[in-house]
Amino acid sequence: NAGVTQTPKFQVLKTGQSMTLQCAQDMNHNSMYWYRQDPGMGLRLIYYSASEGTTDKGEVPNGYNVSRLNKREFSLRLESAAPSQTSVYFCASYGGSGKLFFGSGTQLSVL
Amino acid sequence: ILNVEQSPQSLHVQEGDSTNFTCSFPSSNFYALHWYRWETAKSPEALFVMTLNGDEKKKGRISATLNTKEGYSYLYIKGSQPEDSATYLCASQINTGGFKTIFGAGTRLFVKA
Numbered sequence: 001n002a003g004v005t006q007t008p009k010f011q012v013l014k015t016g017q018s019m020t021l022q023c024a025q026d027m028n029h030n031s032m033y034w035y036r037q038d039p040g041m042g043l044r045l046i047y048y049s050a051s052e053g054t055t056d057k058g059e060v061p062n063g064y065n066v067s068r069l070n071k072r073e074f075s076l077r078l079e080s081a082a083p084s085q086t087s088v089y090f091c092a093s094y095g096g097s098g099k100l101f102f103g104s105g106t107q108l109s110v111l
Numbered sequence: 112i113l114n115v116e117q118s119p120q121s122l123h124v125q126e127g128d129s130t131n132f133t134c135s136f137p138s139s140n141f142y143a144l145h146w147y148r149w150e151t152a153k154s155p156e157a158l159f160v161m162t163l164n165g166d167e168k169k170k171g172r173i174s175a176t177l178n179t180k181e182g183y184s185y186l187y188i189k190g191s192q193p194e195d196s197a198t199y200l201c202a203s204q205i206n207t208g209g210f211k212t213i214f215g216a217g218t219r220l221f222v223k224a
């Protein structure tokens with residue numbers, strides 16, 4: 001019963017490098033989300049996907065791209081990482097009722 | 112873009128005190144209001160999800176109320192314990208064809224023994 005699986009757990013990048021954060025859920029949920037967590041700012045929505053094939057910007061989309069590859073997977077890409085993108089990233093999914101299910105988080109440092 | 116606001120930003124209480132936090136949210140296109148308990152380096156833990164105006168939920172010493180007409184929710188903790196120390200997040204969901212879910216910045220609770 002995996003729920004939401006998010007990889008990697010930790011990553012260190014140099015400024016300008018690119019990387020993709022992977023997220024997969026096995027609950028057949030339509031909605032998936034990417035959030036970033038910064039001290040004193042709660043969780044800020046980067047992008048979300050209402051269903052396979054659709055994505056929408058959230059509160060802080062600049063510097064990020066996303067792909068909803070299929071119903072299970074929703075990836076977040078940093079094309080050219082910047083120190084301001086140092087954060088903890090959480091993926092989440094939602095089935096239309098009840099709570100959001102969260103991944104375990106990715107701690108990203110951009111030097 | 113939704114504006115979900117939480118107050119206070121932080122709160123220091125003594126063990127045994129009762130406390131409450133406020134979450135305000137835009138009431139247009141409202142779908143649901145969530146409360147989560149969140150400890151650093153962990154994933155948020157769901158407390159309550161409320162959808163109807165007037166909803167009240169309770170789980171042990173923690174309860175929550177919802178007013179969708181005026182756009183606010185209260186979270187109450189009765190007889191705070193040190194283990195209640197955490198950040199409490201609320202999130203507002205609107206249905207725009209998908210469930211856009213925006214979190215507030217949280218209330219950081221410190222309970223001193």
